[in-house]
Amino acid sequence: MKKIPYGRQNITDEDISAVVEVLKSDYLTQGPKIAEFEEDFAAYVGSKYAVAVSNGTAALHLNAMALGVKPGDKVITTPITFVASANCVRYCGGELIFADIDPDTYLLDINKVRELLEKDTDKEIKGIIPVNFAGRVVDMEAFRVLADEYGCWIIEDACHSPGGYFINSKGKKVRSGSGRYADLAIFSFHPVKHIAAGEGGMITTNDEELYKKILNLRTHGIQQDFSKRIYDDSLWYYEMQELGYNYRLTDIQAALGLSQLKRADEGLVRRKEIAATYYNYFKNKDYVKGQSKVIEGHAYHLYVIEVEQRKELHAYLRDLNIYAQIHYVPTHLMPYYRDFGWKEGDLPNAEAYYGRCISLPVFPTLTQEEQEFVIEKIDVFFKK
Incomplete structure (x- = not known):
């Protein structure tokens, strides 16, 4: 028997044609395929906004930055996840509190999270990062209620669950990454994931302010909106207003992601x-x-x-x-x-x-x- 991995990308002739089309175009990066991928992905998960980035780890880091994580802030997440889910908090100087899992679902145990929040008398816990481990979607509605009670934000790590959903208290399907309950959600396009782009990630949200902030942080902290520049509005002028990163996706990857998204x-x-x-x-x-x-x-x-x-x-x-x-x-x-x-x-x-x-x-x-x-x-x- 030939090698059987636990996961494998599926690249079709259509995928190859989509990539070749970009290679023959005027744009290899920062071109029209990025916006097209963002728009189609947002429609797929049901969110208002989507921002394509270089990988899932970059997506997590940008989310933590956009939410203002700083030294002294504490964030709760699950220990059963890839390390990036936790590391994004450390990148910003925050502290991790790991809560145990529910042994039946393998997901972050909301009762354990509540216990930690109840003990946090100094209000140092600022956020929660539930992870849709293995593809099972967390009950984000329940976590939203809990987070609101204690003034916390939520990042939904949805790398394992594009297209997945849970049923809310009204019997409605809520898609992973829809932004209905989480402030921000992130996805990965690593080859073993549902949608493969070689590398790549996506951030989804319904919050326009967070969306605009992440757009700037993704590109060196350079203000994209001419009307919000401080010193000059010339067409050639660019203005870095805060410290950001180069976390952009290429059009080559976006084309592959778009093709994969279709199936x-x-x-x-x-x-x-x-x-x-x-x-x-x-x-x-x-x-x-x-x-x-x-x-x-x-x-x-x-x-x-x-x-x-x-x-x-x-x-x-x-x-x-x-x-x-x-x-x-x-x-x-x-x-x-x-x-x-x-x-x-x-x-x-x-x-x-x-x-x-x-x-x-x-x-x-x-x-x-x-x-x-x-x-x-x-x-x-x-x-x-």
Whole structure:
């Protein structure tokens, strides 16, 4: 059997043609494809505004800057996420407070977050970063109510969940990144994500002021609006009014992202089929201690099962060219964050999950034969 990764991009002839068209055009960057991608992506998730950036990490950093994170500010997030979800706060000098996960959903436990906010008598906690881990969308409505009660902002890390949604208290579908409840949301276009652009990211929001601020921060802090320049309004003049970064996306990447966006829902359908096959097979297996649930709105960037002997299973599968992955080493146990006092035992649900979790291959071009091979070999391992 050929190599089976946990995730893989799907590049079609249409994608290649879209990129070649840009390569033959007048603009490789800062051209019309950027705005087109932003407009179409905003329409896809249901937000008012979208800002394309160089990657998901840049999106997180820009969000933290736009929300004014500064030294002394504290922000709550989950330990079961890629480190960038937390690092964006540190880039601005803020402090991280990790809250434990709900062991049933693998998402940030809102009850644990409430406990932390109740103890914050000095009002040092300024924000919350829930993460739509594996593609399951957080109940952002519930987090919005909690955040408003304690005067916090929300960044929705939606890198795993474009096209995903949750059902709100009125029975309505609320798309991941729609901006209905979160102040800002971010997406990634890394090759293993639903929409691949090589690298790249997107910020979505319904807040016009935050949108305009991020536009400037994305391009060196240079004011884009002629009417708001302080010293000169000449056509050739550019004016840096604050410290920003070069976090722009190229038109080449935007063209690829646009092409991929056109079949995003098609990919979601296939991911859900793969997830349902895994779930139905493993739900009665004694060796599976937990697994991703089949629920409405889940985008299935990952499909996770929990097993004992996880390390041995991981090595066994790699020997068979099945490149399952572990998502994630708890962020609070990274050496960098241990230096701030975090240690084993602080977040028992996250740590127990990490000891058992393994992400199985799930991507739209995974064949039935490949998935059956993965399932068969896991069965063989536990029957040895």
